[in-house]
Amino acid sequence: MGAPGQTALRLFQATNLVDPYTKAKLADVLRSSDAVRFLSLSEALAHGDVSAACSGLVRFRDAGLCKWTALTYLPFLWRPDAHFYLKPVFTLEFARRVGHAFVYEYESTPNPATYAALLDLVSQTRKAVDDLKPQDNVDIHSFMWAAINYTERGDSED
Known part of the structure; x- marks a missing residue:
């Protein structure tokens, strides 16, 4: 290698x-x-x-x-200010919860339109959480992940 x-x-x-x-x-x-x-x-x-x-x-x-996970991982690490790591299941769930059109524009085969919709979701999320002062899309990714995994204290997923 x-x-x-x-x-x-x-x-x-x-x-x-x-x-x-x-x-x-x-x-x-x-x-x-x-x-x-x-x-x-x-x-x-x-x-x-x-x-x-x-x-x-x-x-x-x-x-x-x-697939998206293979294509977007390295650009996300190299340029977290400009790119986003697309994990479809969690990203689609986040988009559904916030009412973003990414849910309807997503296609599983990598294509420019889906990636543009993803970056729009990221941009809109960044604006919504600007008071948290995200440094880059790693912070946005972490926020989105936490948002879909959040449960109220005492709630159980069992």
Whole structure:
């Protein structure tokens, strides 16, 4: 495995944000000759070329990586001021609770329109919690996660 693939693999393995299935699939790709090609898609997204990143990801469909969690993780870490890690289930639940159109605009296959809707949800959330002084989208991600997992004291999920 080359240095770029090895470094990226360590990043994916360092957190619990990425599900084990995706981590395993990413490890396979990042240990292969396709590592640089995959990483270039993350780089394209990080630099704002959403269309190229989404269309290029189709090449990794057979590897099980044509999904939002594979595409958005590294740009979120590299540029948390501009990008967001899209975990569909929790993000859709948050959007549903706040009444954001992302719920209707979401498509599971990565595409520019869904990503634009996601960034609008993030922007609207940032404005709503501005008094909390979020530093970047890591703070917004954490806020959204806490909001959907919040229960009143004494409430039980059992």
